[in-house]
Amino acid sequence: SAQDPAALDVATTDAASTRDLARRLAAVLRGGDLLVLDGPLGAGKTTFTQGLGEGLGVRGPVASPTFVIARVHPSLVGGPELVHVDAYRLGGSADLEDLDLDSDLDRAVTVVEWGRDLAERLADSYLLIELRRPDAITGDDPDEPRTLRLVPTGPRWDEAARAALAGAVQIS
Ligand code: ADP
Ligand code: MG
Numbered sequence: 633s634a635q636d637p638a639a640l641d642v643a644t645t646d647a648a649s650t651r652d653l654a655r656r657l658a659a660v661l662r663g664g665d666l667l668v669l670d671g672p673l674g675a676g677k678t679t680f681t682q683g684l685g686e687g688l689g690v691r692g693p694v695a696s697p698t699f700v701i702a703r704v705h706p707s708l709v710g711g712p713e714l715v716h717v718d719a720y721r722l723g724g725s726a727d728l729e730d731l732d733l734d735s736d737l738d739r740a741v742t743v744v745e746w747g748r749d750l751a752e753r754l755a756d757s758y759l760l761i762e763l764r765r766p767d768a769i770t771g772d773d774p775d776e777p778r779t780l781r782l783v784p785t786g787p788r789w790d791e792a793a794r795a796a797l798a799g800a801v802q803i804s
Pocket of ligand 2: 677678
């Protein structure tokens with residue numbers, strides 16, 4: 633993806649701006665969308681998902697779903713619900729349908745932490761978001777830099793959708 637011409641690079645300076653970015657991105661999402669968050673522990677995947685939940689107007693709190701694997705957040709505004717999945721402990725052969733979620737994934741916005749393999753195997757369209765922090769930074773300070781690379785993949789993310797995405801995440 634490093635050479636993907638559709639990739640969008642955004643930098644944030646703190647957890648609040650990562651949340652804000654996700655909040656703005658939520659405006660271009662629709663039911664059936666799949667987002668894949670890739671990055672090491674502490675990169676900001678759950679923080680990003682919190683902003684997404686705010687932008688979508690779903691019932692919170694959004695927290696790490698590590699121990700429950702998946703959590704469904706219903707919409708408070710008549711929009712798509714947020715399905716938040718932690719795929720870390722799902723086997724390599726797992727399928728989202730196996731989770732037996734009380735949710736229709738064709739109508740929800742689904743976010744999968746650690747779901748890169750899953751998405752590449754199962755979905756023809758998804759938005760990959762690679763979160764990285766500089767090597768020197770290892771702490772949990774809420775004010776640290778992160779880089780986010782957004783890689784829109786598949787027919788859902790045609791030229792018009794990519795343009796809308798770029799507009800939404802542009803920092804002005
Ligand atoms: P992950 O889900 O990827 O393991 P979390 O979102 O749970 O990561 O944790 C990220 C931690 O890093 C939080 O403690 C958050 O406050 C902190 N942090 C510092 N700077 C940032 C930033 N720019 N973006 C996101 N989180 C940040
Ligand atoms: Mg997490």
